[in-house]
Amino acid sequence: MGDFKHLVVVKFKEGVVVEEILKGMEKLVSEVETVKSFEWGQDLESLEMLRQGFTHAFMMTFCNKEDYIAFQAHPKHAEFSATFSAAIEKIVLLDFPGVLVKAPAPAPA
Amino acid sequence: MGDFKHLVVVKFKEGVVVEEILKGMEKLVSEVETVKSFEWGQDLESLEMLRQGFTHAFMMTFCNKEDYIAFQAHPKHAEFSATFSAAIEKIVLLDFPGVLVKAPAPAPA
Numbered sequence: 001m002g003d004f005k006h007l008v009v010v011k012f013k014e015g016v017v018v019e020e021i022l023k024g025m026e027k028l029v030s031e032v033e034t035v036k037s038f039e040w041g042q043d044l045e046s047l048e049m050l051r052q053g054f055t056h057a058f059m060m061t062f063c064n065k066e067d068y069i070a071f072q073a074h075p076k077h078a079e080f081s082a083t084f085s086a087a088i089e090k091i092v093l094l095d096f097p098g099v100l101v102k103a104p105a106p107a108p109a
Numbered sequence: 110m111g112d113f114k115h116l117v118v119v120k121f122k123e124g125v126v127v128e129e130i131l132k133g134m135e136k137l138v139s140e141v142e143t144v145k146s147f148e149w150g151q152d153l154e155s156l157e158m159l160r161q162g163f164t165h166a167f168m169m170t171f172c173n174k175e176d177y178i179a180f181q182a183h184p185k186h187a188e189f190s191a192t193f194s195a196a197i198e199k200i201v202l203l204d205f206p207g208v209l210v211k212a213p214a215p216a217p218a
Contacts, residue, residue, distance in 0.1 A: 041203070092161050095154035
């Protein structure tokens with residue numbers, strides 16, 4: 001089995017200081033060991049019609065589903081979730097085993 | 110500048126053979142050189158309330174924004190987009206420079 005992905009796409013409420021939320025998220029992923037990698041981004045390019053109000057994407061990668069479940073059950077996650085939930089206007093969340101079709105070429109030696 | 114990400118979250122129309130769409134997408138990313146990596150997944154775990162009908166996520170990574178723009182302008186992309194658009198009921202699409210906060214540990218030598 002490959003990596004397990006936790007993908008969150010959100011629109012934050014007006015007035016929310018996104019930098020603070022991000023700081024909390026960075027702290028969370030650094031504190032919870034089962035998070036293998038974490039990447040995020042703010043949409044800059046997509047047409048409004050296509051992004052439908054969503055502005056940010058967050059993608060966490062775990063070695064397997066068990067590690068993801070452990071993350072979800074982690075007290076730090078529960079704590080952060082409360083803050084995060086209060087800050088968002090809408091959310092789409094997908095959890096799935098990642099299927100890697102094209103892998104990055106290895107870095108030149 | 111880091112990687113540039115193209116994230117697509119969709120719900121397919123009823124009756125669509127997702128395997129065929131996937132085959133087309135795999136062909137596309139293998140044919141267009143500027144696609145650095147491509148990963149996808151089908152949601153298995155998220156609560157319906159949180160996934161809001163969306164079922165699949167597709168994430169393409171490019172070395173930079175220019176490579177992404179080249180991909181978008183590629184005739185193979187235009188060709189595939191027509192098929193893809195016809196197959197989806199709803200979509201959220203975000204394009205953003207990826208911010209890597211926690212990187213996977215290097216594989217043991």
